[in-house]
Amino acid sequence: MSRSLDKSSPIARRRFLQPFAGTALAPPPIWLMRQAGRYLPEYRETRAKAGGFLDLCYTPALAAEVTLQPIRRYGFDAAILFADILLVPDALGQSVRFVEGEGPLLDPIRTAADIARLSPDATRPKFGLVFETVQRLRQDLPDETALIGFCGAPWTVATYMIEGRGSKDQAAARLFAYRDPDGFQRLTDMLVEVSIEYLSGQVQAGADALQIFDTWAGSLPDDQFEQWVIDPTRRIVEAMHERHPGVPVVGFPRGAQGSALWYVTETGVDGIGCDTATPPYMMAEAFEDEKVVVQGNLDPLLLVAGGDALKARVEEILELMDGKAFIFNLGHGIVPETPPEHVADLVRYVREGSAA
Amino acid sequence: MSRSLDKSSPIARRRFLQPFAGTALAPPPIWLMRQAGRYLPEYRETRAKAGGFLDLCYTPALAAEVTLQPIRRYGFDAAILFADILLVPDALGQSVRFVEGEGPLLDPIRTAADIARLSPDATRPKFGLVFETVQRLRQDLPDETALIGFCGAPWTVATYMIEGRGSKDQAAARLFAYRDPDGFQRLTDMLVEVSIEYLSGQVQAGADALQIFDTWAGSLPDDQFEQWVIDPTRRIVEAMHERHPGVPVVGFPRGAQGSALWYVTETGVDGIGCDTATPPYMMAEAFEDEKVVVQGNLDPLLLVAGGDALKARVEEILELMDGKAFIFNLGHGIVPETPPEHVADLVRYVREGSAA
Numbered sequence: 001m002s003r004s005l006d007k008s009s010p011i012a013r014r015r016f017l018q019p020f021a022g023t024a025l026a027p028p029p030i031w032l033m034r035q036a037g038r039y040l041p042e043y044r045e046t047r048a049k050a051g052g053f054l055d056l057c058y059t060p061a062l063a064a065e066v067t068l069q070p071i072r073r074y075g076f077d078a079a080i081l082f083a084d085i086l087l088v089p090d091a092l093g094q095s096v097r098f099v100e101g102e103g104p105l106l107d108p109i110r111t112a113a114d115i116a117r118l119s120p121d122a123t124r125p126k127f128g129l130v131f132e133t134v135q136r137l138r139q140d141l142p143d144e145t146a147l148i149g150f151c152g153a154p155w156t157v158a159t160y161m162i163e164g165r166g167s168k169d170q171a172a173a174r175l176f177a178y179r180d181p182d183g184f185q186r187l188t189d190m191l192v193e194v195s196i197e198y199l200s201g202q203v204q205a206g207a208d209a210l211q212i213f214d215t216w217a218g219s220l221p222d223d224q225f226e227q228w229v230i231d232p233t234r235r236i237v238e239a240m241h242e243r244h245p246g247v248p249v250v251g252f253p254r255g256a257q258g259s260a261l262w263y264v265t266e267t268g269v270d271g272i273g274c275d276t277a278t279p280p281y282m283m284a285e286a287f288e289d290e291k292v293v294v295q296g297n298l299d300p301l302l303l304v305a306g307g308d309a310l311k312a313r314v315e316e317i318l319e320l321m322d323g324k325a326f327i328f329n330l331g332h333g334i335v336p337e338t339p340p341e342h343v344a345d346l347v348r349y350v351r352e353g354s355a356a
Numbered sequence: 357m358s359r360s361l362d363k364s365s366p367i368a369r370r371r372f373l374q375p376f377a378g379t380a381l382a383p384p385p386i387w388l389m390r391q392a393g394r395y396l397p398e399y400r401e402t403r404a405k406a407g408g409f410l411d412l413c414y415t416p417a418l419a420a421e422v423t424l425q426p427i428r429r430y431g432f433d434a435a436i437l438f439a440d441i442l443l444v445p446d447a448l449g450q451s452v453r454f455v456e457g458e459g460p461l462l463d464p465i466r467t468a469a470d471i472a473r474l475s476p477d478a479t480r481p482k483f484g485l486v487f488e489t490v491q492r493l494r495q496d497l498p499d500e501t502a503l504i505g506f507c508g509a510p511w512t513v514a515t516y517m518i519e520g521r522g523s524k525d526q527a528a529a530r531l532f533a534y535r536d537p538d539g540f541q542r543l544t545d546m547l548v549e550v551s552i553e554y555l556s557g558q559v560q561a562g563a564d565a566l567q568i569f570d571t572w573a574g575s576l577p578d579d580q581f582e583q584w585v586i587d588p589t590r591r592i593v594e595a596m597h598e599r600h601p602g603v604p605v606v607g608f609p610r611g612a613q614g615s616a617l618w619y620v621t622e623t624g625v626d627g628i629g630c631d632t633a634t635p636p637y638m639m640a641e642a643f644e645d646e647k648v649v650v651q652g653n654l655d656p657l658l659l660v661a662g663g664d665a666l667k668a669r670v671e672e673i674l675e676l677m678d679g680k681a682f683i684f685n686l687g688h689g690i691v692p693e694t695p696p697e698h699v700a701d702l703v704r705y706v707r708e709g710s711a712a
Contacts, residue, residue: 168524171657171691178661218574218611221655221687222635223669255574258613258635279578279614299577301527305534313579331577335527 010208016078016146017208019293019325020248020270027318027351028326029077031148032343033273034333035070036082040340042069053098054090057083060132067137071145073340074347077327078146078209079137081202083130085152085213088194089161091123108164108172112183120194127198131205138206146209149202153214153253154191154232161187170219177228184228192232196239203244210240211250211273217263218255225259226266233267241268250295254332257282264292271295276331284320294324297331298346304335306342314349366564372434372502373564375649375681376604376626383674383707384682385433387504388699389608389629390689391426392438396696398425409454410446413439416488423493427501429696430703433683434502434565435493437558439486441508441569444550445517447479464520464528468539476550483554487561494562502565505558509570509609510547510588517543526575533584540584548588552595559600566596567606567629573619574611581615582622589623597624606651610688613638620648627651632687640676650680653687654702660691662698670705 011017016029037043046066050056057063067082086104090096095107109115137147151157159173160166177184199210217229237249252273253263264272264287272287274296287294298317302310317328328350334343367373372385393399402422406412413419423438442460446452451463465471493503507513515529516522533540555566573585593605608629609619620628620643628643630652643650654673658666673684684706690699 169688174655174657175661178658178665181665218633221632221653221658221669223672224655225633255611256613256633258616258633258638260614262635276577277574277581277612277614279618282614297577299530299580301530302534302577305531309534309537313577316579332525 010143010146013144014077014146014208015144016327017248019327020209022291022325024323024325026322027353028321028328029146030328030347030350031076031078031080032070032330032334033080035074035076035080035343036066037334038336039334039338039343040069040073053084054087054096057087058126058129060129060136063130063133064136064140067133068140070343071141074343076145076347078148079141080148080150080211081130081134081137081207083133083150085150085157085215086160087126087130088123088151088157088191088198089118091126092118092120092190092194093122094118094161103166104160106160106164109161109176109187112180112186115183115187115190118190120190120197123194123198127201130198131201134202134205134207147207148209148211149199149207150211150213151195151198153212153217153229153251154188154195154236155220155228156214156216157191158184158187158228159216170216174219174224177224181227188228188232192235195236199236199240200243203240203247207247209248209250211252212236212269214251214253214256216255217253217259218257220256222259225256229253229256230263230266233263233269237268248293250293261286261290264290271327273329274331276300278331280320284324288324293327294321295327295329297329300330300332300335300338303330303342303346304338306339306345310342310345311349314346315353318350318353366499366502369500370433370502370564371500372683373604375683376565378647378681380679380681382678383709384677384684386684386703386706387432387434387436388426388686388690388702389436391430391432391436391699392422393690394692395690395694395699396425396429409440410443410452413443414482414485416485416492419486419489420492420496423489424496426699427497430699432501432703434504435497436504436506436567437486437490437493437563439489439506441506441513441571442516443482443486444479444507444513444547444554445474447482448474448476448546448550449478450474450517459522460516462516462520465517465532465543468536468542471539471543471546474546476546476553479550479554483557486554487557490558490561490563503563504565504567505555505563506567506569507551507554509568509573509585509607510544510551510592511576511584512570512572513547514540514543514584515572526572530575530580533580537583544584544588548591551592555592555596556599559596559603563603565604565606567608568592568625570607570609570612572611573609573615574613576612578615581612585609585612586619586622589619589625593624604649606649617642617646620646627683629685630687632656634687636676640680644680649683650677651683651685653685656686656688656691656694659686659698659702660694662695662701666698666701667705670702671709674706674709
């Protein structure tokens with residue numbers, strides 16, 4: 001794990017980065033997963049101008065604009081590049097569409113031949129547009145705001161590539177992996193390789209930190225988890241630590257609380273994103289022993305509900321994590337129904353919190 | 357916890373029950389969640405005769421028939437009553453329909469008035485049909501086959517009652533609980549009360565053991581988990597232990613691995629159903645320290661895939677759980693695409709397993 005951050009890094013100016021150097025901050029840095037998105041009227045306005053969702057992702061001026069919107073409104077300690085985990089399969093040549101109300105639709109991968117048709121070399125032009133967004137952002141963001149780059153973890157991206165859409169139980173991908181482990185390994189290896197180049201390009205363009213989203217990490221038994229979640233993630237983290245020492249990598253193995261400690265130890269991530277169901281003893285004790293930064297884990301539905309219960313829960317989390325290397329976040333992305341004023345309340349509660 | 361089983365219980369004749377008295381069996385007892393179901397041609401035939409899905413559940417001769425089918429085919433150590441967790445809201449007076457390809461549809465509960473319209477007293481006629489099924493089953497089952505009764509946990513049942521259908525994240529129920537905790541508590545209390553009568557009636561009709569299915573236990577943060585999963589489950593388990601000492605109760609808090617040990621300690625369940633993602637150290641060590649019977653957790657998708665990987669995984673699980681109070685099962689229900697011959701293979705692997 002890359003515990004020693006480069007002294008020339010912007011760490012002194014960007015609070016988000018300080019927990020990764022072992023500094024517990026009060027109040028903790030705060031950003032929110034999916035902080036740029038449909039709950040914001042200014043996002044919906046920019047989105048309407050963009051044409052399709054992929055056009056929004058691939059138009060640097062617009063993608064940078066929606067990334068900046070929640071920073072302007074709430075002054076979060078970190079911005080996260082506006083993009084989608086499915087840009088990787090799209091750039092590889094798999095057809096990806098975003099259909100309003102249906103989520104993503106892909107031409108599903110069924111055979112080894114479908115995998116062979118994907119081309120890591122073809123990713124450059126589209127990735128280049130993402131890197132341009134990152135460059136713009138690093139220029140336009142306030143100097144004190146960290147910029148997080150990201151990708152989907154190979155397992156989660158593969159589930160969409162094979163299912164052709166989101167699914168309740170990732171059955172198609174799990175079956176593919178059982179029936180053709182070699183083919184699934186080839187797909188995973190390709191995703192590892194492409195993700196390394198993708199994240200590396202984001203860092204070179206100005207990202208201060210990285211997050212690997214493994215939304216569907218919770219659907220696998222331990223042997224498959226080791227093969228399709230831990231091993232590919234470890235390879236990406238190692239490559240990032242080697243190429244970009246001092247750039248922290250946060251893993252988010254959603255739904256896999258029972259294996260999260262194992263994940264932390266084996267992948268070498270610098271931070272662990274905790275989902276809503278991660279229990280307090282893991283947040284406050286187990287991960288601390290591993291010297292990993294903890295990020296999370298307010299229920300996004302409580303942010304929709306708001307009120308005294310929100311305030312009380314924020315105070316509970318701040319108290320629990322007081323004195324620890326901690327970054328405040330949600331346990332999953334903001335939902336579109338979230339009232340923007342509740343987000344303002346949340347930021348105020350965290351910054352003026354009882355444990356602050 | 358009810359560790360001391362009544363000496364007059366059928367424990368000596370029914371292997372399934374012996375782990376609950378602390379006896380580790382080799383080979384372990386085996387049954388499979390959703391072992392009666394669409395993967396079996398004889399089920400599909402009976403189902404076609406029944407009319408609707410609810411008609412199948414409420415016709416004792418047919419419900420008993422489909423319960424018996426997998427016992428005839430595979431000789432599992434336990435049969436589980438054929439029913440559905442949504443019989444409880446249906447019996448309470450909420451409209452429940454099962455639509456082919458869409459899953460269950462309910463008129464969703466939106467207000468306190470909707471809750472007030474539900475009637476625990478109205479459940480008797482429909483519950484009576486279920487109890488009749490149990491009576492028939494106890495007569496028709498081989499004497500060595502245990503009979504498991506069940507209900508859905510109040511939290512999981514409430515999610516369907518409020519969402520009106522299955523959902524990815526149980527958002528409507530989680531929001532209801534945040535916005536109107538008193539109303540949600542009233543609904544929960546009603547479900548606790550009704551579930552106690554429902555399970556108690558099943559035991560009186562001949563069930564040897566009980567399972568409480570909490571399919572959506574994994575979507576809650578710890579404070580909500582304590583209030584909506586642990587507390588109602590504990591009340592049901594305590595009532596069962598008081599009314600029916602010696603009848604073991606298994607809890608299945610799916611997706612909540614991070615809180616499963618806490619669940620075991622606080623609810624007093626006699627057995628813990630482990631989902632597919634429950635890691636080996638929990639299966640083999642953590643739960644053993646709590647003297648709880650472990651049940652699980654083969655990936656149902658591996659049962660679809662079959663072959664050498666299935667055999668190898670079964671052997672791994674048998675080895676891991678060798679010498680422990682263990683019941684072999686899946687980590688979730690059998691899926692309809694499962695080839696029936698793979699189930700026969702599985703039973704053979706378990707009964708002739710390397711650790712046997």
